[in-house]
Amino acid sequence: MHLETSFEDEESPKTKKKKAEQAYGQLIKRKKKKAAKGMDHLSKLPDELIITILSFLPTHITARTSVLSRRFRHLWKAAPSLQFISPKLPSLHHLIALVNRVLCHRHPSHSLFSLHLDLKYYGIDHIPDSSIRPLFSNAFFLSLHHLTIEGSDLFFTLPRIFSISSLKSLSLDFIREYRLETFPSGFTLPFLRKLSLRLFFIDSARINQLVSELCSLEDLHLEIQGIDSLSLSSQTIRNLELIIVSNSSKFKTLELFLPSLESIHLEKRGFFCLHQSLSGIHLEVPLLKKAVIFLSVNDLSHLSVENPKAVGALKKLLKCISHVEELSLHVKDKEHDGVPVCLGTRKRMPKFSNLKRLDVGLCFHEYNIRAVIMMLHNCPALESLNLKFYEIRKVGRSRKGRQRKEWEAKLLHNANGNYYYVYLRNLNLQENRLELWKFMGNQEMSI
Incomplete structure (x- = not known):
């Protein structure tokens, strides 16, 4: 101490x-x-910024902010975008009732920019007209611009949807036709610029009638299944994404009359390849600049170099789009020993005078590499080339007795030491052009 x-x-x-x-x-x-x-810090933000932030969240989450304070009690109702995504409600009727209540209590001065309904958790049963009518009536008075509905059969509600004249974009995930006389027609939708539809067993004439009536349509996405032909005509469409789903060779004819089309994405899913089942094709697309084509094949017995119909349909398809500046061609065969894509002789190949960028994905066995080489001879303005090798998963003998080694890649090894891809650019330069011809010459010698 x-x-x-x-x-x-x-x-x-x-x-x-x-x-x-x-x-x-x-x-x-x-x-x-x-x-x-x-x-x-959140309370210091202005109301406009908070409302914008809330618009990026699902509505059943933004509604919880109403308990934070008196200021936040009604802010979520003014959000320009409403997203009803996976709310935990017992049935589809409860969800529709919730959406109706939200729209009814919304102030008319707060216009509705977008509405997203995700109904896939409730099955694909159609929505009764009596319950859906108030929803689209409120959307009409709130000047809805963008509407997206997923996961439910919307066929019987189409007249209500197409009566919302303020729409600028529309995306409907599931439509199956039951009665032809009830398919909507006569709806102009003057502001609609983007349309996305997933259609099952809808008559081709009905589809064309609907598309041709839309006077401002620029972007069109169509996924179709269960029809044997398709004909589309429009003066305004600039971008088209067309997905054809088919497990048989039923689909035969494709006709497109689209004078303003600039970009097309054509994809075929299913058992048969598009250029095997397609017997008639006619495209009038004078302004087309970019084309992307995806084909999938799961049955080698129906597609071979000896099949003149398959070869002729693919050549005709390429001839209709031979004036493009960008071309992507991809053919996948996931389960068998490689698909031979034969395009005929070099003189009969279409000439791609304006083609600057070429992207090809194939199983590059000897038939396919030969077909691509013939294409390159007819591409005088080519600036970049991208070749991608799709490897076949299954190993063994094919139905015609071909060994697995006959379907291995014939591409030369690239700078990384593999033959899965080849990428050449700046081919407008003389030295790079010489490298391309050297590459092509080596391929021809190996074949």
């Missing part, structure tokens, strides 16, 4: 003052940290 007292007495008043200042400084820092943690 005597030692401690003497030790304390040795400290000078200056030292004690310094320690006290340090302790006080640390206390102030701790208080500032606590204040920073508890500070409400």
